[in-house]
Amino acid sequence: xxxxxxxxxxxxxxxxxxxxxxxxxxxxxxxxxxxxxxxxxxxxxxxxxxxxxxxxxxxxxxxxxxxxxxxxxxxxxxxxxxxxxxxxxxxxxxxxxxxxxxxxxxxxxxxxxxxxxxxxxxxxxxxxxxxxxxxxxxxxxxxxxxxxxxxxxxxxxxxxxxxxxxxxxxxxxxxxxxxxxxxxxxxxxxxxxxxxxxxxxxxxxxxxxxxxxxxxxxxxxxxxxxxxxxxxxxxxxxxxxxxxxxxxxxxxxxxxxxxxxxxxxxxxxxxxxxxxxxxxxxxxxx
Amino acid sequence: xxxxxxxxxxxxxxxxxxxxxxxxxxxxxxxxxxxxxxxxxxxxxxxxxxxxxxxxxxxxxxxxxxxxxxxxxxxxxxxxxxxxxxxxxxxxxxxxxxxxxxxxxxxxxxxxxxxxxxxxxxxxxxxxxxxxxxxxxxxxxxxxxxxxxxxxxxxxxxxxxxxxxxxxxxxxxxxxxxxxxxxxxxxxxxxxxxxxxxxxxxxxxxxxxxxxxxxxxxxxxxxxxxxxxxxxxxxxxxxxxxxxxxxxxxxxxxxxxxxxxxxxxxxxxxxxxxxxxxxxxxxxxxxxxxxxxxxxxxxxxxxxxxxxxxxxxxxxxxxxxxxxxxxxxxxxxxxxxxxxxxxxxxxxxxxxxxxxxxxxxxxxxxxxxxxxxxxxxxxxxxxxxxxxxxxxxxxxxxxxxxxxxxxxxxxxxxxxxxxxxxxxxxxxxxxxxxxxxxxxxxxxxxxxxxxxxxxxxxxxxxxxxxxxxxxxxxxxxxxxxxxxxxxxxxxxxxxxxxxxxxxxxxxxxxxxxxxxxxxxxxxxxxxxxxxxxxxxxxxxxxxxxxxxxxxxxxxxxxxx
Ligand SMILES: Cc1cc2nc3c(=O)[nH]c(=O)nc-3n(C[C@H](O)[C@H](O)[C@H](O)COP(=O)(O)OP(=O)(O)OC[C@H]3O[C@@H](n4cnc5c(N)ncnc54)[C@H](O)[C@@H]3O)c2cc1C
Ligand SMILES: Cc1cc2nc3c(=O)[nH]c(=O)nc-3n(C[C@H](O)[C@H](O)[C@H](O)COP(=O)(O)OP(=O)(O)OC[C@H]3O[C@@H](n4cnc5c(N)ncnc54)[C@H](O)[C@@H]3O)c2cc1C
Ligand code: SF4
Numbered sequence: 001x002x003x004x005x006x007x008x009x010x011x012x013x014x015x016x017x018x019x020x021x022x023x024x025x026x027x028x029x030x031x032x033x034x035x036x037x038x039x040x041x042x043x044x045x046x047x048x049x050x051x052x053x054x055x056x057x058x059x060x061x062x063x064x065x066x067x068x069x070x071x072x073x074x075x076x077x078x079x080x081x082x083x084x085x086x087x088x089x090x091x092x093x094x095x096x097x098x099x100x101x102x103x104x105x106x107x108x109x110x111x112x113x114x115x116x117x118x119x120x121x122x123x124x125x126x127x128x129x130x131x132x133x134x135x136x137x138x139x140x141x142x143x144x145x146x147x148x149x150x151x152x153x154x155x156x157x158x159x160x161x162x163x164x165x166x167x168x169x170x171x172x173x174x175x176x177x178x179x180x181x182x183x184x185x186x187x188x189x190x191x192x193x194x195x196x197x198x199x200x201x202x203x204x205x206x207x208x209x210x211x212x213x214x215x216x217x218x219x220x221x222x223x224x225x226x227x228x229x230x231x232x233x234x235x236x237x238x239x240x241x242x243x244x245x246x247x248x249x250x251x252x253x254x255x256x257x258x259x260x261x262x263x264x265x266x267x268x269x270x271x272x273x274x275x276x277x278x279x280x281x282x283x284x285x286x
Numbered sequence: 287x288x289x290x291x292x293x294x295x296x297x298x299x300x301x302x303x304x305x306x307x308x309x310x311x312x313x314x315x316x317x318x319x320x321x322x323x324x325x326x327x328x329x330x331x332x333x334x335x336x337x338x339x340x341x342x343x344x345x346x347x348x349x350x351x352x353x354x355x356x357x358x359x360x361x362x363x364x365x366x367x368x369x370x371x372x373x374x375x376x377x378x379x380x381x382x383x384x385x386x387x388x389x390x391x392x393x394x395x396x397x398x399x400x401x402x403x404x405x406x407x408x409x410x411x412x413x414x415x416x417x418x419x420x421x422x423x424x425x426x427x428x429x430x431x432x433x434x435x436x437x438x439x440x441x442x443x444x445x446x447x448x449x450x451x452x453x454x455x456x457x458x459x460x461x462x463x464x465x466x467x468x469x470x471x472x473x474x475x476x477x478x479x480x481x482x483x484x485x486x487x488x489x490x491x492x493x494x495x496x497x498x499x500x501x502x503x504x505x506x507x508x509x510x511x512x513x514x515x516x517x518x519x520x521x522x523x524x525x526x527x528x529x530x531x532x533x534x535x536x537x538x539x540x541x542x543x544x545x546x547x548x549x550x551x552x553x554x555x556x557x558x559x560x561x562x563x564x565x566x567x568x569x570x571x572x573x574x575x576x577x578x579x580x581x582x583x584x585x586x587x588x589x590x591x592x593x594x595x596x597x598x599x600x601x602x603x604x605x606x607x608x609x610x611x612x613x614x615x616x617x618x619x620x621x622x623x624x625x626x627x628x629x630x631x632x633x634x635x636x637x638x639x640x641x642x643x644x645x646x647x648x649x650x651x652x653x654x655x656x657x658x659x660x661x662x663x664x665x666x667x668x669x670x671x672x673x674x675x676x677x678x679x680x681x682x683x684x685x686x687x688x689x690x691x692x693x694x695x696x697x698x699x700x701x702x703x704x705x706x707x708x709x710x711x712x713x714x715x716x717x718x719x720x721x722x723x724x725x726x727x728x729x730x731x732x733x734x735x736x737x738x739x740x741x742x743x744x745x746x747x748x749x750x751x752x753x754x755x756x757x758x759x760x761x762x763x764x765x766x767x768x769x770x771x772x773x774x775x776x777x778x779x780x781x782x783x784x785x786x787x788x789x790x791x792x793x794x795x796x797x798x799x800x801x802x803x804x805x806x807x808x809x810x811x812x813x814x815x816x817x818x819x820x821x822x823x824x825x826x827x828x829x830x831x832x833x834x835x836x837x838x839x840x841x842x843x844x845x846x
Contacts, residue, residue, distance in 0.1 A: 194449070195450045196449055196450055197297055197325055197327075197424075197426060197429075197449055197452060200426050200429075200449065201419070201423075201424040204415075204424065204426070
């Protein structure tokens with residue numbers, strides 16, 4: 001028995017210090033900022049890997065984006081030893097909003113044959129809507145479990161049991177189950193520890209088998225454009241995106257709460273003023 | 287129904303081997319060859335990352351198993367150089383007398399190669415993984431077995447920091463010196479300093495070994511050092527040639543180190559900076575690694591019945607480390623013992639009596655002659671006389687007296703001293719006193735030696751620099767050693783005996799501190815395990831709760 005999982009992942013600008021560049025107006029300079037795999041998608045990938053380790057089977061990774069996303073997919077192959085990669089890439093797909101992205105991803109998944117489990121990340125580091133997963137799921141008409149922190153697949157019963165974080169006044173963990181195939185949105189708290197030697201040995205096997213594969217990841221990469229997917233250009237990309245962006249404003253720096261006076265420590269007058277100002281504080285006043 | 291059972295029972299393997307040093311590797315390889323499902327657990331991030339030896343790996347002609355019986359490619363793939371010349375340097379001040387002990391080295395030796403443990407052990411581990419994986423098991427690194435799993439008081443498996451407990455029909459403790467499993471089973475304790483040696487070592491970069499030693503790439507040299515180099519501490523130094531580096535170090539009797547309150551790193555420096563070494567070390571000294579580890583003395587601690595229930599002890603964990611005069615043989619015996627243990631289990635299983643593996647292993651250790659080497663009868667018989675302080679005094683006085691000195695010269699003129707040194711029979715029964723380690727070599731050098739003309743320019747790194755060069759992954763907030771008694775009386779010795787601590791150094795593991803409360807001053811010992819290199823010394827010389835760090839944590843040696 002085995003389980004086929006697909007992970008949806010997106011490339012995002014590398015927002016880490018030293019990688020990201022902004023212009024004078026505070027706009028992201030995409031050309032100068034490298035693209036990396038969306039950090040939250042790592043948890044989704046690890047969820048799929050855990051499923052493969054426990055139940056064997058196959059992990060596919062799918063992304064919609066420009067051809068440069070091939071590197072992101074390679075990263076995915078390296079980190080979770082994915083079996084095959086799918087890139088949905090086409091000029092017609094450019095400027096998709098979450099709706100158009102979801103329609104496209106759902107069509108790609110259908111073309112591939114809906115797997116047992118679809119994994120999506122919680123939110124991306126740039127768009128941050130958290131809509132893409134649920135919308136894709138809706139388009140596929142699959143049962144969905146969000147905020148998932150652990151899963152347990154019962155292959156015989158074709159059931160997935162998941163623990164999910166329910167945020168309220170206190171954090172609670174709720175256990176739910178649904179039939180396969182199902183759509184899982186993975187929470188960053190997802191537990192991917194391996195507590196048995198057997199699991200760790202399988203993981204080691206996968207690592208050994210995949211090292212070479214990731215190096216020649218292009219041989220395992222399938223690229224589909226809108227024609228391959230049989231998608232009408234009016235329903236995808238910019239034309240298929242109902243979201244209207246009225247304007248993009250840089251977030252202003254928070255104003256400082258207090259005024260500061262700069263005092264040169266070698267300036268005696270200035271310094272004695274400082275001490276005078278501080279006197280009441282030292283005396284315990286305010 | 288089945289699901290519930292699965293979650294309540296632990297994973298089971300036919301055999302679980304804890305530790306992937308030479309002992310564990312040999313056991314696992316032999317078990318796999320017998321078709322036994324074998325899981326190997328190693329705490330290092332990589333096999334060899336925790337291990338240190340001198341190290342000359344011996345293949346003895348008389349051994350039931352040698353490492354190349356089990357790993358035929360090892361010499362081509364994972365050792366440094368065959369050792370083809372073997373000398374003893376007797377040192378007194380700057381006077382040195384050299385004896386050629388190549389014949390002792392070659393006695394019962396099929397071959398002997400210098401090795402570096404990270405390279406060798408990680409190579410072995412890969413082979414072991416390939417072979418055990420075929421049985422349904424395999425080798426995992428980064429897993430620290432922290433104790434024995436018991437059921438109704440009987441040992442049935444191991445517990446680990448990182449994974450759920452493992453049950454097995456055979457449990458092999460090949461976890462080296464300071465074996466937590468052997469201690470948990472009550473088979474070994476860590477109480478008496480006189481049962482242990484401490485080895486310290488520097489690996490020194492040397493691209494031109496051939497030139498410096500006048501040898502070919504397929505040749506190698508060993509030099510042993512004894513005499514007054516180590517301030518009266520009983521012990522000996524060594525220098526072994528690797529492919530493009532040198533292993534230089536010393537092995538000391540732990541009780542002597544404790545008695546003299548000696549600092550191991552300073553004793554090592556005394557060797558490194560001795561003018562005798564200048565001709566090999568030259569002007570440039572680049573130390574690539576500083577390391578240390580306890581070494582059991584098989585004469586005193588080799589367990590004669592190293593098993594309990596389903597557990598067997600192999601290698602250092604069982605005290606199977608033979609100091610045969612200047613020759614240190616631990617790795618080879620760990621290999622022999624491991625393969626014998628595997629053989630014992632395979633037979634026991636075939637006879638449908640897996641519980642008998644321990645007894646069979648014990649018998650094999652005896653019948654194969656391994657135990658006789660580890661615990662030589664002659665030493666046991668002579669020990670009560672040879673190691674009495676009075677005897678030592680008399681012999682030492684005689685040796686250092688004019689008569690003794692004349693006698694020595696007479697013996698040397700007919701080549702008798704070198705021949706005696708070369709006698710394997712003698713070296714197996716040498717008493718653990720200062721006579722053979724200090725007095726005799728010193729007198730030899732004084733009477734027969736010639737002064738060394740070279741000057742040493744070697745400046746060994748400070749302890750701080752040595753620690754700074756090492757790689758650590760500290761388990762912050764979870765120290766693996768805790769002081770049970772911080773009084774100077776109970777634990778003060780560790781300040782000097784710990785190889786990364788020193789009396790005048792605040793950056794080590796152990797420090798002596800003065801605390802003043804209400805006008806009362808108190809001297810106490812404090813411990814910071816961050817620079818710890820896991821040598822095991824303080825487990826014996828101080829009052830501690832001592833464990834190895836969690837899997838993958840702690841120090842990571844790159845040479846060993
Ligand atoms: C208001 C608004 C306006 C926008 N306008 C534009 C625009 O004009 N032009 C433009 O180019 N973009 C635009 N975007 C960006 C674009 O719509 C989103 O980046 C994209 O749809 C994914 O949404 P997200 O980044 O919010 O992902 P989220 O919904 O936060 O992502 C959740 C998960 O969905 C999956 N996922 C998301 N995107 C992909 C993908 N591409 N491939 C595979 N899996 C994926 C991942 O698993 C991810 O972890 C806009 C976004 C917003 C919020
Ligand atoms: C300075 C020095 C010089 C030496 N010179 C020589 C020499 O020249 N020739 C010679 O033959 N011998 C020499 N020895 C001795 C030799 O190193 C040992 O006898 C030999 O390594 C013993 O092998 P072993 O397999 O029993 O244990 P080790 O090699 O110590 O292997 C034990 C393994 O178990 C692992 N382990 C420990 N605890 C756990 C745990 N709880 N869970 C999981 N894994 C664990 C360790 O990480 C390690 O990999 C020397 C030793 C020293 C210190
Ligand atoms: S703290 Fe103990 S185990 Fe660690 S290096 Fe010092 S003496 Fe060795």
